[in-house]
Amino acid sequence: MPSHRRIPLLVPVVLCAAAVLVARPTTADGQPGGDGTGGGPGSGLSAQVARLYEEAAVASQEYEAGRVEAEAQRVKVQRLEQLLDRERREITVLRDDLGRIARAQYRGSGGLPVAAQLVLSSSPDELMRGQRVLSRTNLVVDTAIGKSRRAENRLAADEARAAGARRALERRIAELAVLKKGIAQKLEQARWQLQGQADASVAAGSCRGAERLDGPPTRDARKWVVPVDGYTLSAGFGSGGARWAGRHTGQDFAVPIGTPVKAVGAGRVVRVSCGGAFGIEIVLQHADGYYTQYAHLASVAVDQGESVTAGRWIGQSGTSGNSTGPHLHFEVRVTPEMGSAVDPVPWLAARGAPVG
Known part of the structure; x- marks a missing residue:
C-alpha cells in the first residue's frame, strides 16, 4: 500500500522535492522514471482492465451457470x-x-x-x-x-x-x-490501450507511476503461489530460440494482456524498470535469498523498495520489450541480475506451488 508521510509545514521545500524524487519509480539504471500517473486503488486504465477482468470472470460464471x-x-x-x-x-x-x-x-x-x-x-x-x-x-x-x-x-x-x-x-x-x-x-479494447501505454514507457525508458490494484482478498494460506492464473505454458527454461542470445532463462506463461501478476512469495521490490529486452519488469528479493523476475509487463502496481506478500497483485501481464505475443516471462535467480537464473518450475514445485 502507498505510504503516507506527514511533513511539517516548516520543513524546507527542498526536502519536499527530494521526497517526491524518491517516491518516483526508477529505471533499470536506478534513474527516476517518467511522468508517473500512479494513483490510489481504482484509478486509471490498469484498474479499469482489472475491473473488466473481474466482470468477465463474473460473466463467465453466469454463462456457465446459464449453460x-x-x-x-x-x-x-x-x-x-x-x-x-x-x-x-x-x-x-x-x-x-x-x-x-x-x-x-x-x-x-x-x-x-x-x-x-x-x-x-x-x-x-x-x-x-x-x-x-x-x-x-x-x-x-x-x-x-x-x-x-x-x-x-x-x-x-x-x-x-x-x-x-x-x-x-x-x-x-x-x-x-x-x-x-x-x-x-x-476488455480487449482496454487491454491494447494499456499495452500502448506500456510501449510508450519502454520507448521513453522510464516507468509510469505504480497504479494500485484492488486485488481479491488473499485467502490462500500457502507461502508460495504460481505467478498468474489461467495460463498456458509456452517457452520453458533452457529452450532455444532465435530471439535469445543463448538459452531461454525463464518460464513463459501465455496469458492475455492485463492478466493480474502475483508475487510468488513474500519479498521486497528491488527493481522496477522500463526498457531493454524485458520491457517493463519487476524483480523481488525473497527471504531465502532468491530473486524472482516478472517481465514483459503492461503495468506495475508496486514501487521499488516496497514489501509484498505472497499472492499480492504486483502488475499486469503484457507484451512489452522483446516479445512476440502476450505472456509473462518469469525467472528465479540467485542474484538480482540476469545470468544467474535457475529453472523456476521445479523451484516453485519444491515450495508447494506446482506449475502445470
Missing part, C-alpha cells in the same frame, strides 16, 4: 417431447376406438340408427333390450369422446408449455452470449 441451467432445461424439454409423443399415440388409439365403436354399432343395427330400431321393436322386452343397448352404447361413446377431448386439451397445453420452455431457453442463452461478448470487447 448448466440450459442443459437442465433441455432435459425437461426432452421429457415434455416424450410426453407429447405418448399423448399423441394415446389420442390415435382413442380415435381408433371411436371408429371401431361406430363400425360395430352400424353392423349390429343392420345399418339402421338405434332409435329407429326401438320404434320398430315388436315387443316390450325387445324395446327394453334396445334401450339398454342404446344406453350402453351412448355411455361408451360419450366416455371415449370425453377421454379423447381431455387428451387433446392436455396435449395442446403440454405443447404450449414445451414451446415456451424452448423459447425461454433460447432467450436465456442469447442474453448471456450478448453479455459475455460485450464485456470481452470492452
Whole structure:
C-alpha cells in the first residue's frame, strides 16, 4: 500500500522535492522514471482492465451457470417431447376406438340408427333390450369422446408449455452470449490501450507511476503461489530460440494482456524498470535469498523498495520489450541480475506451488 508521510509545514521545500524524487519509480539504471500517473486503488486504465477482468470472470460464471441451467432445461424439454409423443399415440388409439365403436354399432343395427330400431321393436322386452343397448352404447361413446377431448386439451397445453420452455431457453442463452461478448470487447479494447501505454514507457525508458490494484482478498494460506492464473505454458527454461542470445532463462506463461501478476512469495521490490529486452519488469528479493523476475509487463502496481506478500497483485501481464505475443516471462535467480537464473518450475514445485 502507498505510504503516507506527514511533513511539517516548516520543513524546507527542498526536502519536499527530494521526497517526491524518491517516491518516483526508477529505471533499470536506478534513474527516476517518467511522468508517473500512479494513483490510489481504482484509478486509471490498469484498474479499469482489472475491473473488466473481474466482470468477465463474473460473466463467465453466469454463462456457465446459464449453460448448466440450459442443459437442465433441455432435459425437461426432452421429457415434455416424450410426453407429447405418448399423448399423441394415446389420442390415435382413442380415435381408433371411436371408429371401431361406430363400425360395430352400424353392423349390429343392420345399418339402421338405434332409435329407429326401438320404434320398430315388436315387443316390450325387445324395446327394453334396445334401450339398454342404446344406453350402453351412448355411455361408451360419450366416455371415449370425453377421454379423447381431455387428451387433446392436455396435449395442446403440454405443447404450449414445451414451446415456451424452448423459447425461454433460447432467450436465456442469447442474453448471456450478448453479455459475455460485450464485456470481452470492452476488455480487449482496454487491454491494447494499456499495452500502448506500456510501449510508450519502454520507448521513453522510464516507468509510469505504480497504479494500485484492488486485488481479491488473499485467502490462500500457502507461502508460495504460481505467478498468474489461467495460463498456458509456452517457452520453458533452457529452450532455444532465435530471439535469445543463448538459452531461454525463464518460464513463459501465455496469458492475455492485463492478466493480474502475483508475487510468488513474500519479498521486497528491488527493481522496477522500463526498457531493454524485458520491457517493463519487476524483480523481488525473497527471504531465502532468491530473486524472482516478472517481465514483459503492461503495468506495475508496486514501487521499488516496497514489501509484498505472497499472492499480492504486483502488475499486469503484457507484451512489452522483446516479445512476440502476450505472456509473462518469469525467472528465479540467485542474484538480482540476469545470468544467474535457475529453472523456476521445479523451484516453485519444491515450495508447494506446482506449475502445470
